[in-house]
Amino acid sequence: MAKKTTRHRSRKMPDFRRARIEALQQRIREWKTQALLVTNDRDIRYLTGFVGEDSWTLVPARGNAITIISDSRFEEEIPQVAPGVKRVIRQSTSLQQELSKLVKKHRMRKVALQQSYVTLAQKKAIAKEVGASKLKPVDDGLLKQRAIKDKEEVKLIRKAVRIQEEAFQRTCRYIKPGMTEGEIAGYLEMQMRALGAEGPGFDTIVGAGANASKPHYTPGRAKAKQGNIILIDWGATYEGYRSDMTRVITLGRWPRKIKEIYPIVLDAHLAAADKIAPGVPLYDIWKAAHDVIRKAGYAKRFRHGLGHGIGLNIHEAPNMSHKSKGELEPDQVVTVEPGIYLPGVGGVRIEDDILVTARGHKVLCDLPKDMESAII
Ligand SMILES: [Mn+2]
Numbered sequence: 001m002a003k004k005t006t007r008h009r010s011r012k013m014p015d016f017r018r019a020r021i022e023a024l025q026q027r028i029r030e031w032k033t034q035a036l037l038v039t040n041d042r043d044i045r046y047l048t049g050f051v052g053e054d055s056w057t058l059v060p061a062r063g064n065a066i067t068i069i070s071d072s073r074f075e076e077e078i079p080q081v082a083p084g085v086k087r088v089i090r091q092s093t094s095l096q097q098e099l100s101k102l103v104k105k106h107r108m109r110k111v112a113l114q115q116s117y118v119t120l121a122q123k124k125a126i127a128k129e130v131g132a133s134k135l136k137p138v139d140d141g142l143l144k145q146r147a148i149k150d151k152e153e154v155k156l157i158r159k160a161v162r163i164q165e166e167a168f169q170r171t172c173r174y175i176k177p178g179m180t181e182g183e184i185a186g187y188l189e190m191q192m193r194a195l196g197a198e199g200p201g202f203d204t205i206v207g208a209g210a211n212a213s214k215p216h217y218t219p220g221r222a223k224a225k226q227g228n229i230i231l232i233d234w235g236a237t238y239e240g241y242r243s244d245m246t247r248v249i250t251l252g253r254w255p256r257k258i259k260e261i262y263p264i265v266l267d268a269h270l271a272a273a274d275k276i277a278p279g280v281p282l283y284d285i286w287k288a289a290h291d292v293i294r295k296a297g298y299a300k301r302f303r304h305g306l307g308h309g310i311g312l313n314i315h316e317a318p319n320m321s322h323k324s325k326g327e328l329e330p331d332q333v334v335t336v337e338p339g340i341y342l343p344g345v346g347g348v349r350i351e352d353d354i355l356v357t358a359r360g361h362k363v364l365c366d367l368p369k370d371m372e373s374a375i376i
């Protein structure tokens with residue numbers, strides 16, 4: 001049926017993207033397959049620049065014939081956002097039928113599948129067209145690669161942080177007693193978009209008063225009153241890359257109990273952040289924060305992980321918790337976010353994004369963390 005394969009020579013693939021593909025191709029050869037079928041949207045964006053749904057990318061073990069199989073909705077966009085990548089625009093055929101044609105054309109004997117991102121139904125449909133014996137499910141491979149950020153990625157995360165910080169400052173000037181959590185969240189997200197974000201990094205958390213004790217609360221109709229704290233956990237997405245911060249502000253004055261726990265959380269945050277450097281066990285970073293909170297008597301009130309990698313996903317490797325194995329590596333970007341939560345009273349979490357450098361770390365966030373600055 002009508003099908004187009006187009007090679008765009010007008011614009012070259014950027015070097016950083018070629019480097020990402022070459023690193024992946026090495027793994028594809030280690031798996032002893034002739035290609036990897038990339039079905040995860042974030043991985044497709046990482047490798048090609050293309051953002052779209054219902055599309056697959058076939059990456060051969062060698063050479064430049066990276067092919068996106070998509071449909072007519074994305075026909076114009078693909079050569080613009082993914083220069084140097086081939087495209088197959090399917091019309092009356094299925095993704096797996098087009099995949100099968102490519103596999104035959106390039107005489108591929110084995111194709112690796114991302115087992116975390118292919119459903120059983122998809123695998124069955126692919127096997128029917130390509131042949132079950134030609135498929136090799138593999139551990140996706142790209143999560144590990146994506147945990148180490150290249151310069152382009154760090155640049156985009158820094159930009160996301162700048163946007164989220166500016167939007168937060170604008171929001172602090174906007175907040176008045178009597179506003180609902182939903183209104184505050186909506187204003188913050190609108191400002192991030194106005195500043196160039198694709199959208200929030202994740203569902204914005206705004207918890208007023210006692211609602212701040214729920215670590216992953218969904219903002220609603222509750223109003224922020226004079227004398228209430230407001231916990232805000234928010235982030236921006238800039239060209240796919242996410243940032244993630246948490247601050248607690250207060251309208252007028254600090255409630256007594258919050259005044260007691262805030263400095264403990266801040267000490268825990270700083271203790272963990274100070275330790276961040278290549279080669280430090282992930283567990284030790286969690287423990288640095290946990291020790292501070294435990295010694296203050298709040299061990300039972302800090303039950304979530306200490307931090308996570310950020311990138312194209314809001315939660316990615318590495319993870320820092322009591323279960324973590326492994327060590328920090330240069331060019332990872334992680335959050336540090338200890339918290340203490342008192343049901344019925346409120347909670348405090350303080351979160352920054354931190355780049356692991358060759359010898360230590362660089363805090364990417366500039367917003368103040370002291371109690372004075374948080375009174376609005
Ligand atoms: Mn976070």
